[in-house]
Amino acid sequence: MHFRNWIVGALIAFASPAVALDVQLPQLAPIQTQGQAANLSAQLLSRYAYKPVPLDDVLSEKILDRYIKSLDPDRSIFLQADIDGFMKERTSIDDAIKNADLHTPFSIFDLYLRRLAERIISARTQINKGFDFSVQEDLPLLREKEPWPQTEEQANDLWRKRAKNDWLRLKLAGQNEAKIRETLEKRYLNLLERIKTYGSKDVFQSFMTAYTTSIDPHTDYFGPAASADFDISMKLSLVGIGAVLQDRDGYATVRELVPGGPAQLSGKIAVGDRISGVGQGADGPITEVVGTRLDEVVQLIRGAKDSIVRLDILPADAGGNGAHRVISLVRDKVSLDKQAAKKSIVPIQDRGLTRKIGVITLPVFYEDFEAKRKGDANYRSASRDVAKLLTELNEEHVDGVLIDLRDNGGGSLTEAIELTGLFTGKGPVVQQRDASGNVEVESDDRRQPLYTGPVGVLINRGSASASEIFAAAIQDYGRGVIIGEPSFGKGTVQTVIDLDKAARNDKPVLGQLKLTIAQFFRVNGGTTQLRGVTPDISLPSLADPKTRGEASFDNALPWAEIKPASYKAKGDIKALLSQLQQRHDARVKTNPDFQKFVEAAAQLKAQREKAVVSLNEVERKREMDEAAKLLKSDKGADDLAAKDDGLQSNERSLSVDVAIENARKNEKDVLRTEAAAIVADEVDLSKR
Known part of the structure; x- marks a missing residue:
């Protein structure tokens, strides 16, 4: 039955x-x-x-x-x-x-x-x-x-x-x-x-x-809509109006306007405006979307380039019974630059000198597969963007470069290989073993590295797959110092199969299957699978290794080892590691921001291990007061980012919600600063 x-x-x-x-x-x-x-x-x-x-x-x-x-x-x-x-x-x-x-x-x-x-x-x-x-x-x-x-x-x-x-x-x-x-x-x-x-x-x-x-943990299925989102995340662009939406009380509410997008350029829509209806074309009927799931509203708003979408707008300052207005927008390509590589320069005071450390943050290894396949000479990719940023940093005369791969879950294998080549030049980067046991060595063919100065790579538990390939290659070549915590441990290769193509369907109705087809191995013969990349200099972690990382899965593939690839070291970072560790240890002992982070990490670990939370008011207040002392930022105990107001995101006013998000973004990045200081030490020791 x-x-x-x-x-x-x-x-x-x-x-x-x-x-x-x-x-x-x-x-x-x-x-x-x-x-x-x-x-x-x-x-x-x-x-x-x-x-x-x-x-x-x-x-x-x-x-x-x-x-x-x-x-x-x-x-x-x-x-x-x-x-x-x-x-x-x-x-x-x-x-x-x-x-x-x-x-x-x-x-x-x-x-x-x-x-x-x-x-x-x-x-x-x-x-x-x-x-x-x-x-x-x-x-x-x-x-x-x-x-x-x-x-x-x-x-x-x-x-x-x-x-x-x-x-x-x-x-x-x-x-x-x-x-x-x-x-x-x-x-x-x-x-x-x-x-x-x-x-x-x-x-x-x-x-x-x-x-x-x-x-296995990384085999997955994507429905048609999820497949489209995956494509967007890889090419960092979509066709739409350029508005970030949030569900608030049943309305698709504008949380952010993408600079240069149709919505922002039109001047017809503002943050906080609510979308109550969506119509297609210049005169198509408007479908009410109040109470409709946000992902479905988004699908209605997206469409073909240069097509018209009409929105029934309830202005941010209008009450529930306020006057609506209908606006027309022409859909266009919108770049998602928030997920693109970006650079900054962190000044580090080092023995009476100011070292300029260039930091390149890379959230994902993106690549516009479709544009590349069509022969677009200007297709977007992570390695291309990083190459431009490295050139700019060279022109700004930085002393060293830190690549920040924290929470970078991977992406294109090709991009990981080409990014490695920017620092190592020609040579093998990663090995792949398929189900039949055949091993293929993947190499970069760049004759000379683009950047030859001191390098650091900052990783955490969220650094996975392509991030681990890059970090492992930099480590194996002795090209730079790996800083942070052990990475995720995803050492497997996936490919995406379009089920509709396999079934010879004309329309996308079946979705896509992502399945594991091979395993990654480092050029030294080991694998990043399960164990991840072990940093040369460890930093404290906020992650829970029991619930985050390959080892947390009950059916993960085991660690393995094969024959090393034929490669030559590009540097001798190991000779500096002992001194780098000594300088790091001495510096963080007297750094109050770093010690505060260590205390917060320890308390978070203790909270995770608690099986219960008290519902007694006096006891609970005492626990909260103790936590607030450790989490308090430089702005004080009332810092929006540290205070627990008991509300969910869509229960606050939009302005307060955005203020909290901005406060978190603007907090001191203690780990990045210390990683930059380690690279500055690398600069000094290399010169000596």
């Missing part, structure tokens, strides 16, 4: 002292193309994956476990009886994929939505009852290994504690009872409204993610 017989279009009615709620849950069912996409993905994974995993009962159990965990990671929504029911289908998921029949995962999702609505409504009723903050009571934080609630009462009590925690945070932030109740009523009502926006594509994406990541 399929779970779909349990619930069909359930209507949940619940009366509370304040309001009676009727929540109409969406009726979700798989469509034919989703079954086709799942079946075709299974065929491709069985043929071309680096480490094929048979689609059988064993994998079926893993997929189901991963799917349930993705829906209810802290085991507070489903009941144990629900889980027992799901387990009857434990060995049938593989057959469902092979038969292109997805009713079981959809039925599980149906029940998930119903249980979620019940939990939210239960929590909402607690707001009207009030809470006693004098009792000793804790909210459990780490529940992923705890048993599921046996009864509705147990589940609802967990959500009562969540509501109590929400109230306490707002109370300690200084809000009065009436304001707290208003804020939380609205918050939970918005959660209920969000349930109504789920569609079949969300269910299918969740299920396919559970399937693909059961093969």
Whole structure:
């Protein structure tokens, strides 16, 4: 029996002292193309994956476990009886994929939505009852290994504690009872409204993610819309109006205007304006989008270059019943320069001298594949942009260069190779081993490096894949000093297969499959897989290695080693490491900003390891006061970026939300400054 017989279009009615709620849950069912996409993905994974995993009962159990965990990671929504029911289908998921029949995962999702609505409504009723903050009571934080609630009462009590925690945070932030109740009523009502926006594509994406990541952590599935977003992230451009939108109270609200974009150049739209309708062409009908999911509004606004989109605007300063206006904008190519490489110069005082250290920050290894394929001589890429910045820094006579790859999750392999060549010149950069054991050496053919001065590379736990290839090559060649914390540890190669092309479809309906086809190896023969790149000089970390990094995955490939490539060192940074470490240690001991960061990192680690948070007001205030002392910035305890106001992003005014974001951006980057100082030491020691 399929779970779909349990619930069909359930209507949940619940009366509370304040309001009676009727929540109409969406009726979700798989469509034919989703079954086709799942079946075709299974065929491709069985043929071309680096480490094929048979689609059988064993994998079926893993997929189901991963799917349930993705829906209810802290085991507070489903009941144990629900889980027992799901387990009857434990060995049938593989057959469902092979038969292109997805009713079981959809039925599980149906029940998930119903249980979620019940939990939210239960929590909402607690707001009207009030809470006693004098009792000793804790909210459990780490529940992923705890048993599921046996009864509705147990589940609802967990959500009562969540509501109590929400109230306490707002109370300690200084809000009065009436304001707290208003804020939380609205918050939970918005959660209920969000349930109504789920569609079949969300269910299918969740299920396919559970399937693909059961093969390995980096195999994935992208629906058609997600595929388009991936392309945008690689070429750093899109065709649209150049407005960053945020969902606020059901409206797609303008949070930022991209400089030089159609919206900003028109002067017709401002930050804070709300979009209530979207029309296509000069005279097409306007579709109301109030309450529509933000990603769907974005898709309506994007379109072909030079086409017209019409927006029904409710101005930022108008009330809900204010006068609307309709504007027309011509879509154009918009550059996403925030994700592009950028430079700055950090002055470092060093033994009576001022060293100029050029810092190049690279958020992603981007490359406009399409423009390059078409032969566009000016196509955009990370290595090209960095080359321009290096030339500029040379002209500005910097003493050394720091490449900041923190939280750079990778991107184009070609760009990682060409970026390495800018510092090492001609030679092997990385090795690849395919599923058959064949090893191919990838090299850069640049005759001479563009930059020959002292180099540092700053990495953290979020530096992955292409970032690790670059950092490992710089380290193996002895070309520069690697600074920071051990990197992510992703040493595998993925390729993207267009399922529609594989099925010879004319329209994009099936999406894309990203699958692992090979493994990276350093030129020294080791791999970045699992262990990542170990820095030469370590800096403190805010990341949790238990939850971030390749080692946190239960099915990651093991570390391995092959024969080294034939390469010659380009420098002898190892000879300087002992002195670099000594200078670093001596400097940070007397650096108050650095020591404050160390203390904050230690406290964050302690907070992560706490299994519960107190719901007693006196005890909680004491904990918050202690935390504030460590997190307080130079601007004082009232710094917006450090203070917990208990609000979610869309609950603050837009101006305050932006101010908090700017405050965080403007905080001292202690780690970057120290990394630049290490490069300055490298400059000095190299000259000596």
